[in-house]
Amino acid sequence: MESIISDEARSTGTDLRRAAQYVRVSTEHQRYAIQNQINALNEYAERYGIEIVRTYADQGKSGLSLAKRDALKQLLQDVMSNAADFSIILVFDVSRWGRFQDTDESAHYEFLCRQSGIHVEYCGEQFDNDGSPTATLVKNMKRLMAAEYSRDLSSRVFRGQQRASREGFHTNGTTNFGFRRLIVGPDGTRKTLMEAGEAKALATDRTIFVPGPSDEIKLVRWVFEEFASGKSLGSIDRSLQRSKLPAAKRRKWGNNLLGKMLRNEIYIGNKIWNKKSQKLGGARVINDPSAWVRVDGVCKAIVSKELFERVQNAFPKQRAFSTDDEMLDGLRVLLSEHQYLDWKLIQTDPRIPSVTTYGQRFGGLLRAYKLVGYQSPRAYWNPDTQHTLHELRLAITKTTAEKIRRNGQHAVITKRHTSIIIEGSITINFMVTQQHAIKSGKKYWQICPTRRSKIDIVAVALMDDENKNIVSYFILPRDEIKPKTIRLFEENRPSIEIYRTDSLDPICVLAAYGKIHDKALNELIIDAIKVTEANLPGGTTVATNGKESANTASSLR
Numbered sequence: 001m002e003s004i005i006s007d008e009a010r011s012t013g014t015d016l017r018r019a020a021q022y023v024r025v026s027t028e029h030q031r032y033a034i035q036n037q038i039n040a041l042n043e044y045a046e047r048y049g050i051e052i053v054r055t056y057a058d059q060g061k062s063g064l065s066l067a068k069r070d071a072l073k074q075l076l077q078d079v080m081s082n083a084a085d086f087s088i089i090l091v092f093d094v095s096r097w098g099r100f101q102d103t104d105e106s107a108h109y110e111f112l113c114r115q116s117g118i119h120v121e122y123c124g125e126q127f128d129n130d131g132s133p134t135a136t137l138v139k140n141m142k143r144l145m146a147a148e149y150s151r152d153l154s155s156r157v158f159r160g161q162q163r164a165s166r167e168g169f170h171t172n173g174t175t176n177f178g179f180r181r182l183i184v185g186p187d188g189t190r191k192t193l194m195e196a197g198e199a200k201a202l203a204t205d206r207t208i209f210v211p212g213p214s215d216e217i218k219l220v221r222w223v224f225e226e227f228a229s230g231k232s233l234g235s236i237d238r239s240l241q242r243s244k245l246p247a248a249k250r251r252k253w254g255n256n257l258l259g260k261m262l263r264n265e266i267y268i269g270n271k272i273w274n275k276k277s278q279k280l281g282g283a284r285v286i287n288d289p290s291a292w293v294r295v296d297g298v299c300k301a302i303v304s305k306e307l308f309e310r311v312q313n314a315f316p317k318q319r320a321f322s323t324d325d326e327m328l329d330g331l332r333v334l335l336s337e338h339q340y341l342d343w344k345l346i347q348t349d350p351r352i353p354s355v356t357t358y359g360q361r362f363g364g365l366l367r368a369y370k371l372v373g374y375q376s377p378r379a380y381w382n383p384d385t386q387h388t389l390h391e392l393r394l395a396i397t398k399t400t401a402e403k404i405r406r407n408g409q410h411a412v413i414t415k416r417h418t419s420i421i422i423e424g425s426i427t428i429n430f431m432v433t434q435q436h437a438i439k440s441g442k443k444y445w446q447i448c449p450t451r452r453s454k455i456d457i458v459a460v461a462l463m464d465d466e467n468k469n470i471v472s473y474f475i476l477p478r479d480e481i482k483p484k485t486i487r488l489f490e491e492n493r494p495s496i497e498i499y500r501t502d503s504l505d506p507i508c509v510l511a512a513y514g515k516i517h518d519k520a521l522n523e524l525i526i527d528a529i530k531v532t533e534a535n536l537p538g539g540t541t542v543a544t545n546g547k548e549s550a551n552t553a554s555s556l557r
Contacts, residue, residue: 019045019088019121020054022075024096026062034059037092044090044123053086054410057424063099064150064280066109067415072098074412076109079116083405089113093124094142099150101280103143154280165273168298169206176266177247178220178302179209209266209299217302219245220267223258224303228310233258234350254347255354263315268308269301270294327353327361331372341374389467393418393432396461400430400504409511419455422511426521428457435465445488455481456521459504462488473501475529477522498526505532 023037034057045052056071066073078084091097097120100106110120122129127138161171175181175196183191186204193210194200200207211217226236233255240253247253265272273293276286330352335341343365347355355365362368369375394417401420404411412421419429433445445462458481460474474488476499491497506528513524 017050017088018053018086019050019090020056020075020084020086021045021052021090022056022058022072022096023092024058024061024063024069024072027060037096040092041090041123050088050090052090054084055424056412063095063097063146064101066098066105069098070412070414070421072109076112078405079113079118082116084116084118087118089118089120091120091122093122094139095146095149097122099146100143101147101150103140103147106143107140150280158279162274162293164206165271165293166295167206168208168271168295170209170271171273176209176264177261178212178216179266179299180212181207182210184208209271211300211302220261220302221307224262224267224307224311227258227262228307228314230314232350234348238348254356256356262311265308266299267302268305269299270296271298324361327358328368328372331358331368331374335372335374341369341372389432389434389463392461393430396432396459396504397430400428400459400507403505404508404511407508407512409508411511422507426456426510427454428459428507429455430459430461432461432463432470434463434467435471437465443490447486447488457507457525459507460488473504474499475501475504475506475525477525479522499529501529501532503532 021038021041023034023041025033038055042052044050056075058069058071061069061071063069075089094106097110098106113120120129122139125138125142127135129135129139164171170181181194183194183200183205184207185191186206191205194207223236223240226239227233236258237253237255240247245253247257251257261267271294273295274287274291278285331341331346334345334349334352338345343355346352346358346365353361358368359365362371397413397418397420401411401413404420404422410423412424413419414421414427418431419427421427431447433447435443435445437443443465445460447458447460456478458474458476460476461470462472462474463469464471474496476496480496480499488496492500506525509528509531510524513528
């Protein structure tokens, strides 16, 4: 099969074609690699008379699988839905398309593009991807080499971490509460303490654990003493919640976190590495104890060995919920006592497992509710269709992204399908919240802002008191998104009210602006709302379970 780029075009550059470029780097530290790929693809396009109209970029994403590569998934979705306005996909080389361990997977994605009439061109390779036997053979060899590179790199990284762990150094994972990471040089010279999220600058340096602030150490010892004296994890957790002491940066206490702390030998100075592992993008597995790396005395102990042993002996006395039936029976008892179930009720009851445990065991708390015959009034927005607020949120996200694309702009739906990235510059998170009322009868809507650092805008849909219809929206910029619960009322202060809108059309207007700088974000949102009110009164279509219902702004009021 001939390449979509003709020989004449290669030699003269007169055959102008529209193309999308796909670029990828596997780590966020490769800050210049994306731009280097774009520069090389632009040179290639100019040489052969190609117009690049779309850019799909996966930054800091491994090429081992498709799972976390939102840009490539969006590219394939655009291709297979016939939404692509290009006939060529430019990729720097075979490894940028992916280092899939099954080379047939890489070939499959390319085949999907070719089946839709779109050609994939590897611009940095020394072969023409023209479908000839030679090109196919070389391409498959390149795929094998890319996969083997990842396997070899994974093996070398594992051996390096294993060696460093045996020498008592901290290699990966979070810092345990009560400790801090200290940088040491190759000769053992102590340098500086690292804050949460910081990384060492020199590859030759190492990190070790040292005791943290005295108040954290006292708290750790108090937790161990309380549990050893017979207190339950739930009781300890409730005391910590009342004290409002954080477990770590942006984390809350809970039975799961406390249990891990009380079983961790790092608090008596011992390190155990490789209990669990995840290689080459596969599933996380629990390793056999023979594969563990145990090193005693890697840091100063925070609690005594005698206290640690008393805690370990106390664990078997705690009730273990080993089967699904036992866990569900616990929920049924709670339901019979209170006539309702919610997150706080479950989390604070010491007789049953945590909310996280229920979610992991049954695939979500709502599924566990359903199995015990309970329907949460807060979970459902329409008693006829039984659609949850979460499903409405997903539908709004998808509908908004589709509308932006129909207008000719670029919108990528993120992995959780609750956010979109418009024109590669602004991330918008969508929320749906039900109506509440205080004792005086004043109505309000409560939202809990996402803690994700990359969110620039939160678009909130406000439901009516029966959770059947959307009454209005708020499009809030980063500056208004506080790290705590926000209440929106029927009438708010002017600085908030200016972000209210009857539809999500202002987001489409924002997308039309193209690249947006943070400094201008607030003004642009206000401007987009004004433009929409004046010129774009069109409706919004929400799709749920394959059914579409068009609602104009007026019908949602």
